Amino acid sequence: MLFNSLEFLLFLPTVFVLYWFVFKNQLRAQNILLLVASYVFYGWWDWRFLSLIVLSTAIDYWVGLQLEKTAESSKRKLLLGLSLTANLGMLGFFKYFNFFVQSWVDAWASVGVTMQGTTLEIILPVGISFYTFQTLSYTIDIYRKQLQPTKSFIDFAAFVTFFPQLVAGPIERASHLLPQFYKKRVFQYEQAAAGVQLIIWGMFKKVVVADNCAFFVNPIFENPAAFSSGELAVGMVFFAFQIYGDFSGYSDIAIGISKLFGFDLMVNFKFPYFSRDIAEFWRRWHISLSTWFRDYVYIPLGGSRGSKGFQLRNVFIIFLVSGFWHGANWTFILWGLLHALLFLPLLLGNWNRTNLASKSYGWLDVLKIGTTFTLVCVAWVFFRADSLSLALTYLEQLSSLDSFSLRFFIKNNAYTLLFLLSVLAIVILSVRELLWVLQKRETPYLNRYWTLFLLLAIFFMGSFKNQMDFIYFQF
Amino acid sequence: MQKFVIKIGIYGVLSFVLLNAIAFGALFFLGKSQLYKPQFLKNGVPTTQFDYIVLGSSTGLTTLDTKTIDSVMQWNGLNLSMDDSSLNSHVLMLEYFLSLGKKTDKVILCVTPWDLQNPTNTLNDNDYRFLTEINNPVIYQHYQTYDTKGLAVLKYSKYFPLLGMSYYNNELFFPALFTAVQPNKRNRFDEKGNYTYPNAQNAVVPKEPNTIQLSIKNPAFQRMQALCEAHQIELLIYQSPLYRQTVQFPDGKETIINHSAILPEDLFYDPIHVTSVGRTFCTLAFCEALKNNE
Numbered sequence: 001m002l003f004n005s006l007e008f009l010l011f012l013p014t015v016f017v018l019y020w021f022v023f024k025n026q027l028r029a030q031n032i033l034l035l036v037a038s039y040v041f042y043g044w045w046d047w048r049f050l051s052l053i054v055l056s057t058a059i060d061y062w063v064g065l066q067l068e069k070t071a072e073s074s075k076r077k078l079l080l081g082l083s084l085t086a087n088l089g090m091l092g093f094f095k096y097f098n099f100f101v102q103s104w105v106d107a108w109a110s111v112g113v114t115m116q117g118t119t120l121e122i123i124l125p126v127g128i129s130f131y132t133f134q135t136l137s138y139t140i141d142i143y144r145k146q147l148q149p150t151k152s153f154i155d156f157a158a159f160v161t162f163f164p165q166l167v168a169g170p171i172e173r174a175s176h177l178l179p180q181f182y183k184k185r186v187f188q189y190e191q192a193a194a195g196v197q198l199i200i201w202g203m204f205k206k207v208v209v210a211d212n213c214a215f216f217v218n219p220i221f222e223n224p225a226a227f228s229s230g231e232l233a234v235g236m237v238f239f240a241f242q243i244y245g246d247f248s249g250y251s252d253i254a255i256g257i258s259k260l261f262g263f264d265l266m267v268n269f270k271f272p273y274f275s276r277d278i279a280e281f282w283r284r285w286h287i288s289l290s291t292w293f294r295d296y297v298y299i300p301l302g303g304s305r306g307s308k309g310f311q312l313r314n315v316f317i318i319f320l321v322s323g324f325w326h327g328a329n330w331t332f333i334l335w336g337l338l339h340a341l342l343f344l345p346l347l348l349g350n351w352n353r354t355n356l357a358s359k360s361y362g363w364l365d366v367l368k369i370g371t372t373f374t375l376v377c378v379a380w381v382f383f384r385a386d387s388l389s390l391a392l393t394y395l396e397q398l399s400s401l402d403s404f405s406l407r408f409f410i411k412n413n414a415y416t417l418l419f420l421l422s423v424l425a426i427v428i429l430s431v432r433e434l435l436w437v438l439q440k441r442e443t444p445y446l447n448r449y450w451t452l453f454l455l456l457a458i459f460f461m462g463s464f465k466n467q468m469d470f471i472y473f474q475f
Numbered sequence: 476m477q478k479f480v481i482k483i484g485i486y487g488v489l490s491f492v493l494l495n496a497i498a499f500g501a502l503f504f505l506g507k508s509q510l511y512k513p514q515f516l517k518n519g520v521p522t523t524q525f526d527y528i529v530l531g532s533s534t535g536l537t538t539l540d541t542k543t544i545d546s547v548m549q550w551n552g553l554n555l556s557m558d559d560s561s562l563n564s565h566v567l568m569l570e571y572f573l574s575l576g577k578k579t580d581k582v583i584l585c586v587t588p589w590d591l592q593n594p595t596n597t598l599n600d601n602d603y604r605f606l607t608e609i610n611n612p613v614i615y616q617h618y619q620t621y622d623t624k625g626l627a628v629l630k631y632s633k634y635f636p637l638l639g640m641s642y643y644n645n646e647l648f649f650p651a652l653f654t655a656v657q658p659n660k661r662n663r664f665d666e667k668g669n670y671t672y673p674n675a676q677n678a679v680v681p682k683e684p685n686t687i688q689l690s691i692k693n694p695a696f697q698r699m700q701a702l703c704e705a706h707q708i709e710l711l712i713y714q715s716p717l718y719r720q721t722v723q724f725p726d727g728k729e730t731i732i733n734h735s736a737i738l739p740e741d742l743f744y745d746p747i748h749v750t751s752v753g754r755t756f757c758t759l760a761f762c763e764a765l766k767n768n769e
Contacts, residue, residue: 189478413662417645452490452493456497460641
């Protein structure tokens with residue numbers, strides 16, 4: 001079920017009314033309702049894949065209980081291994097099986113050896129990368145003795161499948177979200193009102209910014225050789241705003257819906273395009289994933305301790321894994337690698353924390369923000385392109401500076417109008433966020449005038465006819 | 476909780492009313508314009524009696540030039556073709572034309588083989604252009620019958636214009652703002668309803684010639700026949716040129732001018748449309764055929 005669909009428009013108020021009116025003050029019944037609603041929400045897409053979530057939930061629930069019972073190190077390792085194998089095994093099979101088979105065949109082919117590889121027609125279950133990581137955080141934290149396992153299967157299952165953030169995050173930590181299922185929820189006006197604001201803001205980013213930009217981005221990335229340098233430059237910037245509007249819009253809606261049910265999810269984006277260097281960008285972009293990798297991969301690897309060489313190795317590993325998490329394609333790996341390379345000078349010069357503390361902006365920061373945004377945009381080309389060769393064609397054609405014509409965007413009245421709308425949407429988004437950044441806010445806040453203005457924008461500028469799926473569903 | 480529900484209710488209703496009022500206003504301005512064919516017919520064409528009208532999709536719009544036909548045949552006609560439409564919408568256009576109290580002796584129906592062979596009628600891509608006329612019973616009925624998928628935004632726009640205006644905001648809302656300033660602006664057609672492609676060829680890929688043995692399965696065709704019969708209108712079928720395709724029609728009671736295979740290849744703009752020179756060629760050939768039929 002999509003947030004921006006008719007079904008969800010009926011689903012959400014129904015669950016809300018049942019939750020606060022019918023099952024008010026009945027914690028267990030509320031949790032059961034959330035669980036059932038989450039299964040319906042997910043099963044709406046393909047009910048067969050519910051079995052994967054149930055299996056993953058059951059394994060980790062059992063592993064959690066067993067970890068509590070045993071103090072024996074080898075047994076605990078075995079239990080953690082079981083959880084990791086089951087979860088990463090499912091993820092690996094559904095997401096990466098074909099990639100590994102094909103890469104194996106291609107690798108041998110490059111040295112002249114012909115291999116037979118059997119690829120399978122595998123459907124990637126929506127959101128598998130998200131809920132797998134979420135449930136893994138539970139067993140790892142119990143293994144590390146940082147979290148007590150829950151005795152309630154309902155609470156745990158509701159945590160794993162919590163519908164607002166099930167398919168595209170934020171990837172919640174068990175230590176943060178799970179205890180919220182134990183506590184009696186009291187309706188708070190301010191929390192719910194903030195939730196509605198976030199839903200409206202997220203919806204604006206999705207249907208006005210992202211979906212309008214997507215109309216131009218898709219044909220440009222399909223055949224970059226057919227476009228001028230100017231058109232490719234605009235296409236690249238449009239994609240930067242498409243993916244930001246799409247993904248952060250989803251997160252905002254997810255956080256907003258959670259607030260309606262009395263839950264607080266972690267902030268996933270902090271206006272990342274106002275970052276002054278790549279290190280700051282990664283502290284503002286997809287925070288739930290980068291902190292997950294930091295806590296469960298980077299720090300166990302040694303983190304920033306040890307020699308520079310050791311730190312460099314860890315940074316490269318973390319960026320490569322992050323790229324690979326996004327999809328089974330060399331383009332994502334290269335995207336991760338590119339970010340690692342951009343991070344490298346900051347690490348070597350010990351500048352990776354320079355902009356961490358400072359929330360004040362000077363004129364020089366404008367230049368830094370512009371430079372960082374440009375670098376991020378170039379990297380996005382690899383992320384969006386269907387293949388490495390298309391990405392390289394894109395950048396080659398872009399850097400040829402052959403023509404700055406923007407004819408594609410104004411080829412008829414409809415295109416011109418849509419182009420102007422997309423630019424206007426980006427300007428509104430950027431101005432609104434700039435104001436928040438200058439106010440030193442980390443999360444969106446809208447007064448009633450902005451809320452009304454955004455509602456108007458959603459209905460009269462939104463791309464309902466050319467509606468797109470959320471990009472991160474594929475991950 | 477109570478405060479939240481009340482506030483959400485009040486703000487929700489107020490927003491809904493405001494948004495619908497804006498949509499209604501936009502629809503009002505668009506309805507007074509000549510932007511699309513339905514508004515043009517209502518506001519830009521004072522004539523009520525025509526010798527003929529041309530109905531069709533983009534092939535009808537760009538192949539037959541009513542100015543040339545009028546001058547050669549000494550007739551008075553109008554091109555009411557709309558791009559991205561099909562027989563179903565052509566019937567609607569004729570119903571709408573008649574509902575405005577206008578009359579015509581002939582309907583020249585520009586057909587395409589794939590449309591005639593299509594047994595299923597659905598809402599067409601550009602049927603939203605009739606939205607300003609939703610209070611006209613023929614338009615309302617059309618939306619009730621064919622807008623059946625998803626939210627059915629056109630179907631319910633009579634009471635909630637926000638639905639149609641929001642869904643088709645690029646096609647209706649922003650053009651409506653434009654027509655508030657320039658009500659006489661027309662969307663890519665002249666004062667007789669014609670449009671032409673340029674002379675350069677666009678996307679003609681050579682292919683083997685073939686013949687289409689046509690059998691008419693579209694139920695809208697029978698509706699067109701019945702409507703013409705009921706209003707004593709002569710129905711003429713016109714098949715415009717198709718690149719390396721010959722259409723063979725089944726026998727019928729209507730006059731068929733089949734020009735599927737008459738156009739030199741260099742006068743095609745794309746496989747189903749003609750260039751500006753091709754349009755003159757086709758229109759003169761059409762007039763010649765009309766004269767031979769008379």
